[in-house]
Amino acid sequence: MSEVIEITLRSLLVSGLATLLAALFAVPLGLYLGLKGSGRAGRAAIYAGMALPPVVAGLFFYFLFSRSGPLGALGLLYTLPAMVLAEALLAFPLIAGFTLAGAAERAPRVRTLVRALGGTERQVLPTLLVESRRVVVAALAAGFGAAISEVGAATIVGGDIRHATRVLTTAVVLETRRGNLEAAAALGAVLLGVALLVNAFLVMLEARR
Amino acid sequence: MRRLLGLLLFLGTLASAGGVLRLATTTSVYDSGLLDAILPGFERETGLHVQVIAVGTGQALKIAGRGDADAVLVHAPALEAEFLRRGLGVRHRCVAKNRFLIVGPEADPAGVRGARGALDAFRRIYARGALFVSRGDDSGTHKKERALWQAAGLVPDGRPWYLESGSGMGATLTLASEKGAYTLTDLGTFLYMRDKVRLLALFDRDDPRMLNQYGYMEVNKKRFPWVNAAGARALGDYLLRPEVQNMIGDYQKARFGRSLFTPLFGRCAVPVKP
Amino acid sequence: MITARGITKRLGAFALRVEHFSARQGEVVAVLGPSGAGKSTLLKLLAGLLAPDSGEVRREGLWAYLEQDPYLLDRPVWANAAFGRRLHGESADRARQATLYWLRRVGLLGLAERPARDLSGGERVRLALARALAVEPAGLLLDEPTANLDPANVARVEGLIREARDAGQGVVLVTHNLFQARRLADRALFLLAGEVVEAGPAPAFFTSPRDPRTRAFLSGEMVW
Numbered sequence: 001m002s003e004v005i006e007i008t009l010r011s012l013l014v015s016g017l018a019t020l021l022a023a024l025f026a027v028p029l030g031l032y033l034g035l036k037g038s039g040r041a042g043r044a045a046i047y048a049g050m051a052l053p054p055v056v057a058g059l060f061f062y063f064l065f066s067r068s069g070p071l072g073a074l075g076l077l078y079t080l081p082a083m084v085l086a087e088a089l090l091a092f093p094l095i096a097g098f099t100l101a102g103a104a105e106r107a108p109r110v111r112t113l114v115r116a117l118g119g120t121e122r123q124v125l126p127t128l129l130v131e132s133r134r135v136v137v138a139a140l141a142a143g144f145g146a147a148i149s150e151v152g153a154a155t156i157v158g159g160d161i162r163h164a165t166r167v168l169t170t171a172v173v174l175e176t177r178r179g180n181l182e183a184a185a186a187l188g189a190v191l192l193g194v195a196l197l198v199n200a201f202l203v204m205l206e207a208r209r
Numbered sequence: 210m211r212r213l214l215g216l217l218l219f220l221g222t223l224a225s226a227g228g229v230l231r232l233a234t235t236t237s238v239y240d241s242g243l244l245d246a247i248l249p250g251f252e253r254e255t256g257l258h259v260q261v262i263a264v265g266t267g268q269a270l271k272i273a274g275r276g277d278a279d280a281v282l283v284h285a286p287a288l289e290a291e292f293l294r295r296g297l298g299v300r301h302r303c304v305a306k307n308r309f310l311i312v313g314p315e316a317d318p319a320g321v322r323g324a325r326g327a328l329d330a331f332r333r334i335y336a337r338g339a340l341f342v343s344r345g346d347d348s349g350t351h352k353k354e355r356a357l358w359q360a361a362g363l364v365p366d367g368r369p370w371y372l373e374s375g376s377g378m379g380a381t382l383t384l385a386s387e388k389g390a391y392t393l394t395d396l397g398t399f400l401y402m403r404d405k406v407r408l409l410a411l412f413d414r415d416d417p418r419m420l421n422q423y424g425y426m427e428v429n430k431k432r433f434p435w436v437n438a439a440g441a442r443a444l445g446d447y448l449l450r451p452e453v454q455n456m457i458g459d460y461q462k463a464r465f466g467r468s469l470f471t472p473l474f475g476r477c478a479v480p481v482k483p
Numbered sequence: 484m485i486t487a488r489g490i491t492k493r494l495g496a497f498a499l500r501v502e503h504f505s506a507r508q509g510e511v512v513a514v515l516g517p518s519g520a521g522k523s524t525l526l527k528l529l530a531g532l533l534a535p536d537s538g539e540v541r542r543e544g545l546w547a548y549l550e551q552d553p554y555l556l557d558r559p560v561w562a563n564a565a566f567g568r569r570l571h572g573e574s575a576d577r578a579r580q581a582t583l584y585w586l587r588r589v590g591l592l593g594l595a596e597r598p599a600r601d602l603s604g605g606e607r608v609r610l611a612l613a614r615a616l617a618v619e620p621a622g623l624l625l626d627e628p629t630a631n632l633d634p635a636n637v638a639r640v641e642g643l644i645r646e647a648r649d650a651g652q653g654v655v656l657v658t659h660n661l662f663q664a665r666r667l668a669d670r671a672l673f674l675l676a677g678e679v680v681e682a683g684p685a686p687a688f689f690t691s692p693r694d695p696r697t698r699a700f701l702s703g704e705m706v707w
Contacts, residue, residue, distance in 0.1 A: 066275050067275060067276040068275040068277070068433070072276075072435075077277055078231070078260065078262065078277070109554040110554070112532060112550060112554065113554050114570065115530070115548075116547060116549070117548075117567035117614070117615065117618055118547065118567070118570065118620075119567075130558075131556060133557075134557070159260075159262040160263070161260045161261060162245075164260055177236060177240065177376065177377035177380050178377075178401070179380070179383055179398075179401070179405050179406070181405075
């Protein structure tokens with residue numbers, strides 16, 4: 001039982017950090033592209049990023065962090081930081097895409113308003129950020145959902161090592177593989193519960209403001 | 210950005226700093242729970258923390274062959290020999306053995322029960338066109354199964370009754386149970402799953418062809434200078450210690466009424482020559 | 484004071500040409516014309532939201548622009564009203580204090596804490612007006628502020644426009660409502676297909692327009 005708690009906390013930690021890390025870059029990017037208007041190249045790149053198969057991301061990081069690979073000296077393979085990076089890469093296009101869509105929708109009117117009252121172009125971005133906050137929260141929810149349900153990349157890059165890199169998704173696969181379907185279902189229920197709770201929290205946050 | 214990289218670096222080195230030994234092994238070994246039973250003693254003694262990565266045999270050897278693990282424990286003598294030949298591993302030791310079984314539905318449409326030997330059993334399945342589930346994942350079990358088909362002079366590929374699951378042993382057994390199919394399985398996984406599947410052990414004999422031998426190798430430090438060679442060697446020594454070998458033999462014996470693993474005390478039943 | 488000279492602007496097939504336009508402090512200039520005449524475009528050029536292809540616009544002081552169907556921020560009413568002042572560097576507390584006065588002037592003080600999206604159509608326009616007035620501009624550039632409002636709100640908004648003019652602010656008012664123009668304008672301008680047909684001081688413009696097209700428009704005939 002305590003191992004389930006350990007695995008759950010680890011899932012939250014890894015996926016939470018991954019979402020925040022991705023958001024750190026994705027939200028400003030989405031806002032910036034939304035502000036610029038026809039960032040066609042940027043938008044195309046984000047949409048392509050959303051189509052990135054998670055296992056491909058996992059393989060990419062595996063080869064990158066493998067001891068025989070270019071960043072092998074960092075010793076990051078089969079560690080939590082590597083999982084955070086892989087999940088962050090997967091969450092990034094989602095968060096950027098959502099943010100971009102929301103920002104692009106609002107940007108022209110926000111710009112008009114700021115200029116109409118004598119503000120400068122530089123004041124548009126912060127205003128847009130505040131105006132888009134609900135959208136950003138939705139983007140974070142989407143990103144977190146992708147991160148916490150990730151199993152392919154998490155396995156390849158993390159190794160599903162007990163007491164080290166095992167998370168809810170990889171544990172479900174493990175128990176399924178072993179034929180312990182009841183245990184797998186129980187873990188799946190926990191995963192579902194966690195995902196719903198976090199999303200409920202985010203929705204609450206968005207509604208309160 | 211730089212601080213982020215620094216933090217990641219720090220966390221990364223934490224993972225490998227002081228006393229971690231990475232062992233790549235197969236899912237069937239891992240799922241048997243044997244390692245969870247015997248590793249804690251080793252960890253207590255040496256202060257090392259053993260991280261076990263359980264994947265298919267092919268992947269386990271690949272991981273070890275890139276220096277991403279310090280030692281490897283698999284059950285595929287031919288691949289182990291190649292691993293040694295390519296200078297990726299050193300000091301091969303035979304740790305234990307058990308056997309493969311052919312399991313299948315109680316009705317036994319192909320008459321495997323009455324087979325004269327392992328090859329005859331496979332020929333009967335082929336002749337009957339009975340449903341057969343293959344691991345299909347380059348695992349030790351899969352390789353053994355392919356070798357048996359080949360030795361029997363048969364090619365099941367493409368036949369409608371030949372299903373390839375691409376999954377681990379437990380999932381394969383579940384699939385075979387659902388479909389009422391035959392499959393080749395290792396003893397350990399089957400004993401664990403016995404109550405969960407509607408399959409019987411139809412061919413369960415001390416046949417040399419069904420021998421499943423587990424070999425341990427240390428990853429070559431000359432090739433991969435960063436590996437924990439001392440720790441890998443210590444683990445190998447530990448596994449071959451007579452008391453530990455006996456522990457391996459006793460593992461789950463009380464529960465199943467038979468040994469899951471038969472210790473070899475270092476004497477290979479199947480020679481592994483590079 | 485706001486002046487525009489030699490303005491041309493091309494937007495697709497449409498072309499706007501205004502040789503000279505001006506509005507002073509303390510006067511209301513009504514800009515009239517049928518749909519598509521270029522009234523909104525002219526207003527945006529005056530506001531500096533669009534750049535003219537040629538000519539220049541000179542503004543003395545801040546001329547606040549109010550678009551048709553004004554955009555309200557996703558925040559409380561008072562925060563919307565205070566937004567302009569915050570843009571000019573005032574702290575949140577002081578801006579809030581100042582705008583409460585303007586909210587009272589437009590009759591929205593009771594709704595100050597409510598989210599802006601809860602407001603009715605008339606209340607939205609009044610809030611946008613309070614927001615523009617709160618920055619104490621030299622003048623207002625209003626794009627059909629009372630379109631779609633009920634008579635009570637129309638009267639209220641017109642009252643605010645009059646008060647702004649009497650307080651010394653300039654007002655450029657684009658409107659479809661000829662009666663409103665007659666009520667409020669000190670000067671008026673008739674735009675047709677991107678050209679200024681006629682411009683002049685108020686009572687004369689409405690009672691005895693010089694151009695037959697102006698006459699036709701003012702008497703309610705569709706002018707193409």
